[in-house]
Amino acid sequence: MSGPDPVIIAESLTKEFRVAERRPGLLGSLATLFTREHRLVRAVDGVSFQIPAGSRTAYIGANGAGKSTTIKMLTGIMTPTSGRCLVAGVEPYRERQRNARSIGVVFGQRSQLWWDLSVPDSFRILRRIYDIPEPVYRRNLALYGDLLDIDALGTTPVRQLSLGQRMRAxxxxxxxxxxxxxxxxxxxxxxxxxxxxxxxxxxxxxxRELGTTVVLTSHDIGDIAAICDTALVVDRGRVVHQGTLHDLLRTADRRSVTFDHRDPLPVSAVLERIERGLPGARAGEDEGGRVRVEYPVELFTSRQVLAFLLEHFDLTDCYAPEPDLEDVLRRVYEGAGDAGGSPHVRPAGRAESGAA
Ligand SMILES: Nc1ncnc2c1ncn2[C@@H]1O[C@H](COP(=O)(O)OP(=O)(O)O)[C@@H](O)[C@H]1O
Ligand SMILES: [Mg+2]
Known part of the structure; x- marks a missing residue:
């Protein structure tokens, strides 16, 4: 990718987990204690990508696609089974300290704060660990504290905060x-x-102000649309799309056109005319009383649909909205049909337990 230098580089990044096969029931659990069947789960499967400095990338994929595992390697929490990555010039799992200064991490599922300390105490410790200059610390505390209402969290230990309160901190x-x-x-x-x-x-x-590069995973489409300009889509541990969010929208398999007309026809007749003339398309009325036509891109081009509408209706208004991010993402999250995001699994043979 040309343009700004990549701040994150992943090369054939791979992570396998060795997991004990569980057998059902109590006897099964006991059996698992003695003779373990293991299998290797390849959570991340030779993933390569580059993320330019200053970009805002949505890391998108179904549950189990390997997003969190990749982020754990990028943040130095896990070491890759093979391949490598560089973040701001550092191999994170080799130089955790140096790496920690150039990155910020939030895991929705796992706290980075000190469980027994209050938020102000945690922040003071972070200040020391990162050696944050006083003016920077004050500026950020004021800015982020204000936006996220951090003062309201008081001196309650982190473990007693609600999920929403903890996430703010x-x-x-x-x-x-x-x-x-x-x-x-x-x-x-x-x-x-x-x-x-x-x-x-x-x-x-x-x-915008500091040029911070953002890598975000979220199931909240609003977050992605409001924050990200680039999308990196993974499926079963592999990258299946990298480009702008706009490019991703263009992979939509359905499009729509909405129009107004002045033909003296009942709605049912309008809808029927469309569905008969464009077999495979679906027509309906939207909340504003306009007609909406949705069609699969493998059957029609937008030009064909527009030509049909112009020929059969007296149009007064017509627009073709950008494909719906939600539709596109739903397809990704559901996985492209089959195993729906489950990683590659292969048996790892038998291993006797005993040696820890
Ligand atoms: N510590 C672990 N031990 C064994 N399997 C794991 C571990 N962490 C993740 N996995 C497995 O790796 C796959 C990818 O998980 P994860 O990276 O959490 O996916 P995502 O964040 O995309 O939902 C899943 O099948 C998950 O069960
Ligand atoms: Mg995850």
């Missing part, structure tokens, strides 16, 4: 040291609409 913590890259894995879990909006404003501001 996690997000602020991830940005406190002006990291070059933030990895946010499901960061808006548990947040209401107002806070989601605050999070979007905040990360966009960091990106």
């Amino acid at each position: 996690e997000i602020a913590a991830s940005l406190l040291h002006d990291p070059a890259v933030v990895f946010w894995d499901e960061p808006t879990i548990g947040l209401d609409m107002v806070l989601k909006e605050a999070v979007r404003v905040l990360v966009n501001r960091a990106n």
Whole structure:
């Protein structure tokens, strides 16, 4: 990819887990204790990509597609089985300390904060660990504290916060040291609409003002649309699409056209005329009383659909909205048909337990 230098490079990144095969029932569990059947789960399967500095990338894929595992390698929490990655010039799992200074991390499922400490105490420790200059710390505390209402969290230990409260603290913590890259894995879990909006404003501001590179996974399509300009789509551990969010929309398999007309016809007759004339398309009336035609791109081009409408109706208004991100993502999340995102699995033979 040309343009700005890549700040993240993944080369044939692979992660396999060795998992004990469970047998059903109590006897099965006992059997598992003694003779273990193992299998290797390849959660990430030779993934290569580059992410340009300053971009905002949505890391998209079905549950189990390997998103979190990839992010754990990129953040140094896990070492790859093979392949490697570089983040801001550092191989994260080799130089965890150096890496920690240039990245910010949020895992919706797993806290990065000190469980028994209050949020202000956690922040003070982060300040020391990252050696954040006083003016930067104050500026960020004020900015992020204000947007996320951190003061309201008081001195309650993190373990007693609600999920939404904890996520606010996690997000602020991830940005406190002006990291070059933030990895946010499901960061808006548990947040209401107002806070989601605050999070979007905040990360966009960091990106615009500090050039922070953002890597985001989210099942919230609103997050992706509001934050990201680029999409990296993985399926069963492999990259299946990388490009702008706009390119991704163009992979939509359905399009739609909405129009108004002045023909003196009952709606049912209009819809019938369309579905008969464009077999495979679906017509309906939207909330505003306009007619909406949805068609598979493998059957019709937008030109054909428009030509048909012009020929058969007296159009007064007509527009073709951008394909729906939600439709496109639903297809991705559902997996392209078959195993729906389950990773490659192969037996790893038998292993006797005993040696730990
Ligand atoms: N620590 C682990 N041990 C064994 N299997 C794991 C572990 N972490 C993840 N997996 C498996 O790897 C696959 C990918 O998981 P994950 O990276 O969490 O996917 P995603 O974040 O895309 O939902 C899943 O099948 C998951 O069960
Ligand atoms: Mg995940």
